[in-house]
Amino acid sequence: MRNDPRGARVGRDEGEVRAPARGEVYYSEDPRDVGWVRENIPCQTACPAGTNIPGYIRAIIEKQYGGSYEINREANVLPGILGRICSRPCEDVCRHGWPGNGEPVNICHLKRAASDLKSAGHRITESLYTPSGKTVAIVGAGPAGIAAAHDLSLLGHDVTMFERERDPGGMLSYGIPEFRLPREILKVELHNALRLGVELKTGVAVGTGEGEVALSRLLADFDAVLLSTGCMAAIPLPLRGETGGQGEDPVRTTPGVEYGLDFLVEHHRGEKKTVGRRVAVVGAGFTALDCARVARRLGAEEITIHIRTTEKYIPVTKDEIFEAKREGAKIVGLRSPVGLVTDESGALTGVRFVQNRLGGWREGGRRQAIAIEGSEFVEPCDTLLVAIGQKTVNDYLDVELELDRWGNAQVGEGGMTSVEGLFAAGDYVSGAATVIEAVGHGRQVALGLDTWLMGRVRRKEVVRIEPVEGPLRERAFDFIPRQEMPTAALAERFQEPDREVETGLGEDLAFEEAKRCYLCNLKYEIDVDNCIYCRACIEVAPKNCIKLVEGVEIKADGTYGELAEAHEWDHVEAIWIDNNECIRCGACFMVCPTRCISISRNEIVVRDV
Ligand SMILES: Cc1cc2nc3c(=O)[nH]c(=O)nc-3n(C[C@H](O)[C@H](O)[C@H](O)COP(=O)(O)OP(=O)(O)OC[C@H]3O[C@@H](n4cnc5c(N)ncnc54)[C@H](O)[C@@H]3O)c2cc1C
Ligand code: SF4
Ligand code: SF4
Ligand code: SF4
Incomplete structure (x- = not known):
């Protein structure tokens, strides 16, 4: 039994938070554990697809490039593409970029590194659900539609996509130039996303014109329809x-x-x-x-x-x-x-x-x-x-749909529009946004659509908690400068206009950059029952990360309330690691004479219900 200074008890009894036995991995649905991950891994929380960033960066340090690619793919379906052109909301909030910590980790280009460095024979592993007998039509094969098609086919539904252009990809194929996104990479990842049996009909427009397929027809022929037609007008x-x-x-x-x-x-x-x-x-x-x-x-x-x-x-x-x-x-x-x-x-x-x-x-x-x-x-x-800017086009609809004042589809919980069985995702709902937002939304709506089709929730997020034996990092890693992406010389770019400008980090740069990541999914905790208050950890700490406290409030959602720091010994009730300040250097762990500091890896994973 351990005392959690935040007021919550740690143990196995009802109402207690957690008690991992040594080496034991376990799964938690406790909102405080979920809340801890959301609060303490800022990059993952900012990623619209919830990518396990410290997880894939750690795999790069271990030179497990295929594994790193798969961790990415599990969340964002298109890692080789996003590793090139993602808008990187994660980097804006990376703890390494917080005041006093230096520059954010080059998260996006590490994603690309995993994709570039995995072996040529890398095989994707996915476990498919049994066929559901349900049919879904998806209109528009941009990133939102592709991500949804992938997840819906994985969940056992029979998916047909209608795309009016010759090639799938939406703005990945028709907006973003090849010198930023090589078409070979695009082709392979789109193929892999649709390989679980999605039927792709290209050159087929949904609309009211001659030779076009009416939306009302799709609603009659399929169990559900998803619109992911983007923002196609300037x-x-x-x-x-x-x-x-x-x-x-x-x-x-x-x-x-x-x-x-x-x-x-x-x-x-x-x-x-x-x-x-x-x-x-x-x-x-x-x-x-x-x-x-x-x-x-x-x-x-x-x-x-x-x-x-x-x-x-x-x-x-x-x-x-x-x-x-x-x-x-x-x-x-x-x-x-x-x-x-x-x-x-x-x-x-x-x-x-x-x-x-x-x-x-x-x-x-x-x-x-x-x-x-x-x-x-x-x-x-x-x-x-x-x-x-760009906006949605709605003249292809032959059913009445609730739109907002900008012409974006209005959706309720689960992504359903005002028409029963008709869902919408991506830019068509948000207005012109980004690829990772479209992918994240496409996946979220696929889950809502699956729940609606099957009449119950089949997958949900839980926290996987795994005790870790040591810090996994060294203090010296904190002083490595950000490794930037090498690029092609100007003359080469203009001689060969489609030539990719960014040439990739390569193994050495990727390794150096990956070491910079603090691995914010590592949670450092002090077992106050065994602490002798020697202060050795506080002496070596590089920041004001270990605090003597009168008490800390932990809220129901896992976030911390006011921290009451104790400035006199007779007010000290506990010693506490402020995970917001902690840069996971491991210094405290190494010096603690009673080994009362523990480290666990906390990751959100999706499990079948
Ligand atoms: C030039 C350009 C560069 C960009 N660069 C970036 C970038 O670097 N990073 C980034 O994150 N974002 C970028 N974006 C934004 C990003 O591409 C979009 O946010 C994203 O593609 C939206 O995905 P989506 O699936 O919702 O829609 P889209 O990608 O627009 O796909 C919609 C698909 O629906 C199809 N469609 C439309 N109407 C019909 C119909 N009636 N019948 C059948 N098919 C239909 C279209 O042909 C298209 O394939 C860029 C956008 C543009 C235009
Ligand atoms: S340091 Fe690493 S885990 Fe922490 S926010 Fe930055 S990329 Fe994410
Ligand atoms: S690992 Fe320990 S010493 Fe290092 S920053 Fe975190 S709490 Fe401070
Ligand atoms: S080094 Fe260990 S025993 Fe000493 S104060 Fe820190 S946690 Fe407690």
Whole structure:
């Protein structure tokens, strides 16, 4: 029996939290254990697919690349793809990036390293459920639809996908350029995701036009239908066009001007796209940056990305901005386009902008841009690519669906829309987001759809707790600098436009980077009944991580309440490791004379109910 200074008892009796015997692995559904994982592994909590990041990083240290790949794949289905183009919300919150700890771990590129370094003959192992006899139609084979199709087929359902393009992948195939995501990697991972018997019908659009399959038909023919049709339309820019008639969109009617999304999709369909010598791009997301980099490879000499606010608020990874600039793109802030300037033939010669200043904060941590009156100016250019956002398209529906004011599908718990048996996932629900959000949502909705089809919950998350014999890390690892991704030389990129820019970490860099991870899934605890309060651990601790306390409150959800630190000996009731401060260096464990510090590995796993 051990005293948990947080007030909870530790043992096997009812109401007690946990009591792993030495070496014993056990599974816990206690909300406090689940809460501990959510609170203490910030990277995993931030990952929309809940990827077990310390788990796969530890496998890289052990050079178990195939195992590392599988840990990833279990959560996010497409590790080789995401290891290249993920938006990396995990890195924003990584404990290694917290003040005083240095830079975040290069989590994303380690994911890619596991994928690159696994053996060529690596075999995927998945245990399939018995056939359920249920049929599901999925409309749209982007990352959300693919992730859902994978999980639903694994759960034994008969899945048919309808995709209007020639190839599956959605924006992975038709938006993101090959120099960021090689198509061979894409092909293999999409194939593996669908290999459990999903029937993929490409070149088949769901809609109301001739030769298209009606959604109402699918609802009649299948037990359930999932819409994952993404955000397929560019958000129009309200320009004062010097050409085009009343009501026409000058972006569509002026030679030399087009929407960035259409430009990229057509380019990836194999259409021949051309750009002028001077290219202006308007917008600040992935599409805008990809337009600039593709334009550079199509021969543009001067490329300027014009943004409303400033570079600080561009919602793409720092690497994307860095590489776009290295390839010659200029980013200029605080301006909004208001009109086009054309010559006598109607062709574009420039864009009229208004100067902005920064205003208040908007939702999502960005700033407002406020136009400055009388500040208009013209930037000359030959091509303008407009990439200010994407939205859903709903004219393919022949059933009435509740949509929000932006045209996104409204879903309830489990991902069901306002129509019984019709589910929706990915960008079609969230609005334009990211690949990992689409994958995470696709998986979550697949689980909701399965519950609805089967009339009961079949899988749920529990915490796997495994005692660990030693720290698994060394203090010296804390001083290793972040290992950055090597890239191809500029000349090579332009000679071979589809050549992958990021060349991979390789075994040595991956090993060095993996060692940096604190392995936040390791929980350090002090058995206060055996502690002699010698303070040896406090003396060696690199941070204010071990505290003498009057008491600590642990809430029902596993989070900690106010910590009452004791500053005088007669107030000390316990000694406690603050896992928020702990960087898992192992120093305390090594010096403790009574071996009363224990370490356990805590991981969320999915189990059958
Ligand atoms: C140029 C560009 C670059 C991007 N770069 C990144 C990046 O680096 N990292 C990142 O995380 N995110 C990036 N994104 C965002 C990311 O690609 C999307 O958030 C993600 O693809 C959304 O997945 P989804 O499955 O919801 O939709 P989509 O990927 O859009 O897939 C929807 C699919 O539905 C199909 N479809 C639509 N209507 C029909 C119909 N009526 N019948 C049949 N099929 C239909 C479409 O053809 C498409 O294949 C980028 C987006 C773009 C446009
Ligand atoms: S140090 Fe490792 S486990 Fe901790 S948040 Fe960063 S990547 Fe995740
Ligand atoms: S392992 Fe021990 S000494 Fe190291 S940071 Fe954590 S509590 Fe402090
Ligand atoms: S080193 Fe061990 S015995 Fe000494 S105070 Fe720390 S936990 Fe207690």
